[in-house]
Amino acid sequence: MQRNKKYAGRFIAVLALAMLLVLSACGRNSAGTIVEGKVNVVTTFYPIYEFASAIGGEDANVINLLPTGVEPHDWTPRGQDIVNTSKAQLFFYNGAGLEGWVPDFLKGLDAGSKVKAVEVSKGVDLILTTEDDGHNHGAAEEGHHHEGEEHSEEGHAEESVDAKHTDPHTWVSPKSALIMAQNIRDSLIEADPEHKAGYEERYAALSGKLKELDTEFTEKLSAVPNKEIVVSHQAFGYLARDYGLKQHAIMGLSPDAEPRAQDMLNLAKLVKEEGIRYIFFEELVSDKLAKTLAGEAGVETLVLNPVEGLTQQQAKDGDDYFSLMRNNLQNLLLALQ
Known part of the structure; x- marks a missing residue:
């Protein structure tokens, strides 16, 4: 003993x-600028940025808020991020409790902003755990606990034992990433139906790569x-x-x-x-x-x-x-x- x-x-x-x-x-870099004549999309961190860029192609201008080299859990936006998002058409965030700053951020947008906020993890079968992250990220109501x-x-x-927290790391599985990509495609088409064919074509290419990756992991x-x-x-x-x-x-x-x-x-x-x-x-x-x-x-x-x-x-x-x-x-x- x-x-x-x-x-x-x-x-x-x-x-x-x-x-x-x-x-x-780490230190911050410029997030990007709004481009007139395109669908402007603001994303909260890298995986969403990559999927939105792949599906949006030449028809969308995608701005990522999180700078290279920065871990997203405790990052918070700046004033310029609010300005850019207020002028954008779409705001893609992961949800599932990852970005705890989003509700206040959206309340802070310009009164005339027409940006649509989209939780891209919607539809993923979320994991609930009794493990906290030390910051109350992902706090959830009591529910079913997935293994x-x-x-x-x-x-x-x-x-x-009743305190449930949502695991926000949906994108780390190609199966969940595919659902996220579908949500991004649908939102882009809704915001810009004129370029539907391009979004569909580029989504098909991305989903093919995700399905191939899923097969590799599975086998x-x-x-x-x-x-x-x-x-x-x-x-x-x-x-x-x-x-x-x-x-x-x-x-x-x-x-x-x-x-x-x-x-x-x-x-x-x-x-x-x-x-x-x-x-x-x-x-x-x-x-x-x-x-x-x-x-x-x-x-x-x-x-x-x-x-x-x-x-x-x-x-x-x-x-x-x-x-x-x-x-x-x-x-x-x-x-x-």
Whole structure:
């Protein structure tokens, strides 16, 4: 018992140091400008921007609010973002609790604005979890809890089991991304019926790529012998649910939700007991906690990208949703053999 207390104390000290190094939001860049004569679309973060740009093509001017290299969970808009959105025809946001600032943002738009706000995750079978993200993101009424995600339960007895929170990371599964793309297509056609044929044609190309990606994930992950993954933050619930995996997260639904030391101890024990060989981390937030856990458990780290945004280098290299998701698949196959 004394040895366990001493180990826990040392682990808490390492954990505290790691938390100090968790990445905060990076600097901002200009979001873009309104273009006359086109459908102007404002998107809240990268995956929606990519899908809207692909479907909109030359008929739409798509402005992304979130700058390159910035993690979206705690980002908030500026005055210029309100100006641009007030002049746009469409405002695409993920919903499902990701962008907690949206209601106040929409109230702040110019009184004469005719922009239509569209929650692009509408229609996705949302995952509800009792795990909070530390910021009350995704707070939801009590409802059915879908499987496909796991976070250390021990040490949480003081929390109400009735407190449900929506997992907002819908786009991380190609199956959900396809629904999001359909919502974007329908909204563009409604706003600009004159260019319906172009939107339909470009959507067909995008949906074909998403279906191909879905097939790759389905076939390859169904063949792996192991199904347990340990990730830095709880962003892979939809991926896990749709492709037969089980995620264990160091942090909650937000990547800066502080983990409990007991959770870290439980995860280190799980990693050893299950023979898990890799701890996954992501590029837009610090890898310190993942490396801390990996060091304690005697395993290695790999990237698993929630595709919330591009790093500066990824943008320079021409990476996109599909290249990042295929990198994810390759790393999952390596870790789960």
